[in-house]
Amino acid sequence: MSVTSISTKNKNLLWAISAGRCEYEGCNKELHTDILTKKKYNSAYIAHIVADEPDGPRGDALRSKILADNIENLMLLCDECHRRIDINDVAGHPESRLLAMKRQHEERINRITAIAPDMTSEIILYGANVGINNSPLSYHKASEALLYDYYPASIHPIELGLKNAPFTDDTDAYWVAEETNLLIQFNQKIKPRLMQGNADHYSVFAIAPQPLLIKFGVLLNDLNNVKVYQKHREPSTWKWQSTSPNIEYIFREPADKTKVPVLVFSLSATITHDRIQKIFGDNASVWEITTSGTPDNDFLKTETLLSDFRRTVRHVFDKIKSHYGCTELHIFPAMPVSASVELGRVWMPKVDMPMVIYDANKEKNDFYKTITIN
Numbered sequence: 001m002s003v004t005s006i007s008t009k010n011k012n013l014l015w016a017i018s019a020g021r022c023e024y025e026g027c028n029k030e031l032h033t034d035i036l037t038k039k040k041y042n043s044a045y046i047a048h049i050v051a052d053e054p055d056g057p058r059g060d061a062l063r064s065k066i067l068a069d070n071i072e073n074l075m076l077l078c079d080e081c082h083r084r085i086d087i088n089d090v091a092g093h094p095e096s097r098l099l100a101m102k103r104q105h106e107e108r109i110n111r112i113t114a115i116a117p118d119m120t121s122e123i124i125l126y127g128a129n130v131g132i133n134n135s136p137l138s139y140h141k142a143s144e145a146l147l148y149d150y151y152p153a154s155i156h157p158i159e160l161g162l163k164n165a166p167f168t169d170d171t172d173a174y175w176v177a178e179e180t181n182l183l184i185q186f187n188q189k190i191k192p193r194l195m196q197g198n199a200d201h202y203s204v205f206a207i208a209p210q211p212l213l214i215k216f217g218v219l220l221n222d223l224n225n226v227k228v229y230q231k232h233r234e235p236s237t238w239k240w241q242s243t244s245p246n247i248e249y250i251f252r253e254p255a256d257k258t259k260v261p262v263l264v265f266s267l268s269a270t271i272t273h274d275r276i277q278k279i280f281g282d283n284a285s286v287w288e289i290t291t292s293g294t295p296d297n298d299f300l301k302t303e304t305l306l307s308d309f310r311r312t313v314r315h316v317f318d319k320i321k322s323h324y325g326c327t328e329l330h331i332f333p334a335m336p337v338s339a340s341v342e343l344g345r346v347w348m349p350k351v352d353m354p355m356v357i358y359d360a361n362k363e364k365n366d367f368y369k370t371i372t373i374n
Contacts, residue, residue, distance in 0.1 A: 004048075004052040004068040006074065007069055010069060013071055014046060014076050015076065017106045017109065017110075018075075018076040019109045021105075021109075022076065022078040022081055023075045023077060023101055024075075024077055029078045029081075031076065032044075044078070045076075045077050046075070047077045047082050047086060048067070049073045049075060049099060049102070050064060051064055052064055052067075057085065057086045057090045058094065058098075075098060075101070075102050085098065111147070112147060119149065119150050119151065120150065120152070120153035121150035121152065121153055121202060121203045122152075122158055122201065123142045123143065123146070123153075123157040124158045124160065124204045124205065124206075125161075125205050125206075126182075126205070126208060127160075127161040128161050128162065128169075128182075128209060128212050129169065129208075130169065137205055137206075141205075141237075141238055142229070142238060144238070144239065145203075145205070145229055145239040153200070160181075160182060160186065160190075161181070161182075161208070162177065162178065165177065165178070169361060170363035170364055175371060178212055179371055182212060182219070186216075190220075191219075201225045201226075201227070202226045203227050204220070204226060204228045204229060205229050205231075205238060206228075206337055207231060207337055208337075210334075210337075210340045211357040211358075211370040212371070213337055213341050214333070214340050214341070214347075214357055215371055215373060216344060217341040217346075218344040218345070218373055220341070221345055222346055228306070228338045228341045229338060231337060232298060233298045240302060240303050243302065244304075244305060247291050247299055249290070249292075249308060249309060250292055251287075251289055251315070252287065252288040252289075254287060256285055258285065259283050259284050260330065261287065261320055261323070261328075261329050262276055262280065262284045262287065262330045262332065263288070263330070263332070264276070264288040264289070265289050265334055265343075266288060266290040267289070267291060267300075267336065267339060268295055268334050268335050268336055269295050269334040270290075270295050271332055275332075275366055279367065284330075287320055289312060289313070289316060295334070297336065300336040300338060300339060306342060309342060310342050310345075310346050313343055313346050314346050317346070317347070320353065324353065326353055326354070327353060328353065328356050328372075329353040330356045331343075331355050331356065331357045332367055333359075354373060354374045355373040356372050357369075357370055357372070358370060
């Protein structure tokens with residue numbers, strides 16, 4: 001038990017820099033509100049990292065008195081965490097570990113509270129069954145990915161997608177139902193906001209078959225203030241990473257440009273030309289966007305790579321249209337979810353070629369036609 005009378009100045013400062021929450025890693029408990037009754041009261045303990053007596057937890061013959069009322073040596077804790085570090089597991093909580101906890105908690109609070117008031121973003125969750133698997137979308141995980149550039153504009157996301165859909169993506173009924181539902185929900189929940197002409201920011205988190213993601217991107221278009229996120233496998237997060245392997249997009253043109261135009265995206269997997277021939281025979285001119293590395297489903301780590309993808313697609317759309325005019329362009333995608341959404345966003349309805357989008361499904365013995373975007 002502390003014998004030091006901590007100054008009012010440092011008590012107030014500690015409450016401020018900790019945001020009134022327990023600083024123990026993983027706890028973050030609010031210490032000014034009863035969790036059940038929601039009444040306001042002070043349940044905090046101010047703990048010493050180096051005890052204020054030499055014989056206390058982590059005490060030191062010289063430093064205990066010096067640090068007794070030093071803000072760098074004080075932590076705001078709940079009762080349970082206070083007992084953990086000072087009574088139940090003193091050996092497991094050396095000074096270095098507690099200092100790291102304090103620093104990480106206070107830096108996080110500082111970053112969050114430093115976000116400008118106008119940096120709010122509406123979270124959009126769009127999910128549809130992929131095969132037999134449900135779409136694993138979480139408002140909590142999406143909120144974490146926003147920080148520290150934005151913070152959620154609402155405690156509830158804008159949710160699109162059918163709940164417990166009875167269809168699988170190897171049936172025509174699936175594509176009709178999912179596309180119709182997407183249009184209805186978009187028109188009800190998002191389009192009225194966009195039509196108001198405000199400057200709201202939207203953060204998109206989506207997991208669905210690629211044709212639906214492309215359609216979703218078309219609805220959003222690139223005139224609105226939208227940021228699209230990517231679900232990474234390693235590390236498992238939606239947050240954009242700061243670095244990625246040195247990857248460039250490669251555009252390959254066909255030697256013969258007189259046949260049916262086909263655009264292949266070999267980004268997350270390789271799409272061989274024999275798979276296109278199953279549908280068109282020898283009557284396809286295959287244009288392709290791939291990467292300088294081996295196609296991989298977890299390569300798209302940074303926003304810069306996604307921005308490069310948008311520029312590449314814009315160039316390729318213009319290039320193909322210069323040869324074919326406004327005939328249909330057949331799209332065979334194997335790419336990350338964020339790239340699928342952005343493909344739809346960069347497509348311009350008044351100038352670009354109509355898209356016929358295919359999806360790979362083993363139940364259909366490979367690619368088959370799903371959605372047409374005119």
